[in-house]
Amino acid sequence: MTYKETLFFIGKCLTINHEAHNKRIVEEHLKNNTVDWDNIVKLSTEHYVFPALYCNLRKADFLKYLPEDLVGYMKHIADLNRERNTQIIQQAKEINELLLSHNITPIFLKGTGNLLEGLYDDIAERMVGDIDFLVNNNSFTESIRVLKNDGYYKFHKDKFDTTITNRHYPKMIKKNKIASTEIHYKMVSSSKISEFNYDFIFPNIKKKNISTLSYSDNIILTTCNKQFNDNGKIFKNFNLRSSYDIFLLSKKCSPITSVKKLKNHKHLNNFLYSSFKIFNEPNSISYENTLLAQTFFSNQIKLLEHPMSKLKKKLVSWRIFNTKAFKTIFKSTYKKEYRIYLKSRIHHFFNFFKI
Incomplete structure (x- = not known):
């Protein structure tokens, strides 16, 4: 094969x-x-x-x-993942109770949010890295303080804090807890879909003692995360885990109706079309059959057959980095917090090399 x-x-x-x-x-x-x-x-x-x-x-x-030995291996891995996810769910519930006690409502995102919401028939299905949750901008700093007081600390203690240019505070971990956590103040980095924010999703959140995104907003986040946060629209790579989440969510509500809530949804539609194709055209994954979507999928297939060279990948990654750096410098001309960030970054650079 x-x-x-x-x-x-x-x-x-x-x-x-x-x-x-x-x-x-x-x-x-x-x-x-x-x-x-x-x-x-x-x-x-x-x-x-x-x-x-x-x-x-x-x-x-x-x-x-x-093969019998393969079944045994698969069962072993699934059992391990089920146990890990059981612990992640418990850890997320503890974080939820802690923040609620300080009048902060965390909204759990991505894999952890899906586990808490009950999207999967078996919690062993989903492999989860971090516990991601979103808080109101006004509660962001307080959320960090509360978790630190509870024993959480930065995973990379000496790594420069890039919160202002990222979507979340750096990863935090706690002794004897299985997962790192990321406190988000926004869900998407790209300014092209900046309307998808806390105010957008808050009226629709699902509350069952713990808050998660609505099915519709979860579809938007899953597509945004793949296409923008992970640069899928540039690298045109497949991601079966994200597509599988879209497939399961498509059984709950219409994907195309969900993403069309955003003005600039063409790149999101591309991912819907790609997921539709990779799963052999299930009716539940709705999409707009545009030339752009067809071309995007066609390019994905070409890259499967003729993968991008390591050099080209590095050049593309460098272009993405430079674009992000330019935007940061530009914002520093009219935003004080970005000027402070750049000054701190330059100071950190000189200290690192002891110049």
Whole structure:
């Protein structure tokens, strides 16, 4: 199986309990023993969907077609991830109670938010890195203080604080707690979709003792995170974990209706179209069939077949860095906080090299 064939096969596997046509295709491959399991394990791990793959195959009663040692390994990894996520959920609930006691309402985002909301049939499906949550701008500094007083501290103690040019305070960890946490004051870095902010999502948040995004706003965040925060619109790479979240959310509400709430939604639509294709066209993932979306997906496929060289990736990353640096310098001409940030950064640079 080529990388492309493997990617699309995993995409079908992740939908077999919802899409009958994909279930038939996957079962046929499994029965005919035409699956390269080494490639499947490698790619699904690379995309952080290995536990989700196992959970879907198990629910569809397809594990009987897999090598016995592979099933044992998959179960082991899924069990470990389930235990980790159980601890993450408990940690998030503790943070929630702590902040609520100080009249701060955290809104949990991304993977942790999905676990708390109950998006997955089995919490083992989702691989989660950090506990991300959003607070009102007025509560941002106080939230940091409260967590620090509770024993949290910066993961990278000596790393320069880039909060002002980022979406969140640097990662914080606490002794004997399994996950790092990121306190967000905004969800998206790009000014092109700046209307997607706390005021936008707050009227729609879901509250069940703990606050999470509405399904519609979660779709927006998932697409924004992939296309803007992770530069998916530039690198045109696939991300099965994000697409799988979109697929599950599409069973709750319309993706295209959700992203069209934003004026500049064309890049978000591109990701919806890409997810629609990678999962073999499930009806629930709605999108606008534009030439831009078709071209975006076509370029994604070309990059699968002819990957970007390491040099080109470095050049693109350098261009992104320079663009961000220029914007920061420009903002310093009319925003005091950016002038203070640049002065501190230059001072940090000289101290680092002892100039």
